[in-house]
Amino acid sequence: MAGYTHLAFRRALRELGGLGLATTDLVHATQLNAGHRHSLELIETHADDDPLSIQIFSGRDQELVLAAQWLERRGYAGVDINMGCPMAKVNGQGGGARLLCDADDATRLVERIVSAVHVPVTVKMRLGWDRDSICAPRLARRFENVGVAAITIHGRTRSQGFQGAVNLEGIAETVAAVKQIPVIGNGDVRTVEHALHMRRVTGCDAVAIGRGALLDPWIFRKLKDNAAGEDIRDPSPDEQLDFLARHFRLMTEQHAERSCQLFRKFAAWYGAQLGVPDDLEQRMRLFQSIAEFDEIVSEIRERHGERRTSVATALIKVPNGPVERWWRVPVFARGWKA
Template structure:
């Protein structure tokens, strides 16, 4: 349960801006096992001003359920207004971003910056909780840096003011995406609250990792981001393991079917412009499915539906020509010193 929402599983899709868009969410939900998904982070003010980009990020449909929309801002009135807007437009859950390490988000007082002032963060979240009836959740990191691990304190405060659940990425802001996920620090946050669910997050890549995260931290649920991009079947595999069933790898055809569904779901939202948008996924699918280089290259320059159909036919026919590899590096995390992100 997250607030009044009964979720089918304890394994959630974590937001990955630029990847976990509507089309990807729909494609992965069809494989089974996803308990909850969250949109990419949306700036509260751009949503309120009706900017096309923000409206696109919150676009959803009946099959894209249950869904939370993630918003960010350092300003209480903006967050409150965005939360009300979302509730008025029928969204079932609001997630406040307190984990983003990017300068453009932190510079406005949003994202991980909020974790530096627990009192201010709690007052801000409290106003959002009071303003809406739908469950409000918070996604955060362990704290700003090693000297400032604020997640247990914040989690306790958030519980008192009615936050429905908390997701913890087990790294500090200054760690960025480097170093190990600190599961004992996630555990300390789990132990700091009385009853609300804490959702563990970070570096879960296999079904066993997800179960270990729960066992080692006592968290109620697990959010999976990059692991779901690398293996969209991970949620189904987790359910297989829990149910004592054997997990089978998807056949090459099933994997290509996933790519096709992802693309067609995109066309429902973006029509033929999807050909341009889908180019970004060429390298990732290329590595993952072992698509021959010339076909990957054509996917990277895709211009029409007809061409897409031709490429897919050839991908199916020429399966096995190139070995598939783990495409980890293709999910871009910011690099360089975290201070300059």
């Protein structure tokens, strides 16, 4: 998820256990090829951050091919092509979900990338552009025929943005359309039960979790424990705070003092989830140094429980797109208790 599932967050999640394949934010192929600093930051990784696939986007075939080859030369394990992003600025350049609009072009593009590299190439897509142009099952089959290693399918159309319930039937049809490649179901999985339900109803081989990882970073460990027949355990308040501190600490390894600005976007979210007292949440939005962050965490620890967790206030912004008001979707906190 662009802006959220950065290296520090992935590493912090992996330490909790249960996370398998992770994918980076979408990375602009042209900017990657040109060596832009922001793109290079997005693809930064670490020995612990494995397996990792880099997601690239562009409307220009040659840029995607070059980016895939560049990534392969640098030893990345896989390349994921974004065919799901609904943002106007991405679709306007012919990238993201716009690629779903021409099955022949999309198949040719995927074939070119697959034949240009040896690493697995995967595609992340939506069900189609809108409900009158559902194409995921047909495209998945064609992508399989040209050598794609797996498909991740978000069970919404582009015009839905992030609204409405995820369409499990659409995911099931995509699963049924391929012969043998894994299909990874995606959308609205927030709990172990949701993940099991998605697998049961659609027959998908795996589940991709986006916002649910922010809402409950322990969801991967819980899924692993559940699969092993073990009891599922919620984290204690101390463990939750340790996660917040670890997330920031890992960020400083990559961004040093700049982490103080980068971490601010998480203040409201952690504040709501952990029931951080208002004044401390405000300080998390403004802190200037790593030492100050440590002081804030100590105070949160001392005053834990002063403010109740606000269940529906945890807001994860969703990207801009065609549907007005997407971008403040309330999500419900489960598994986080103050």
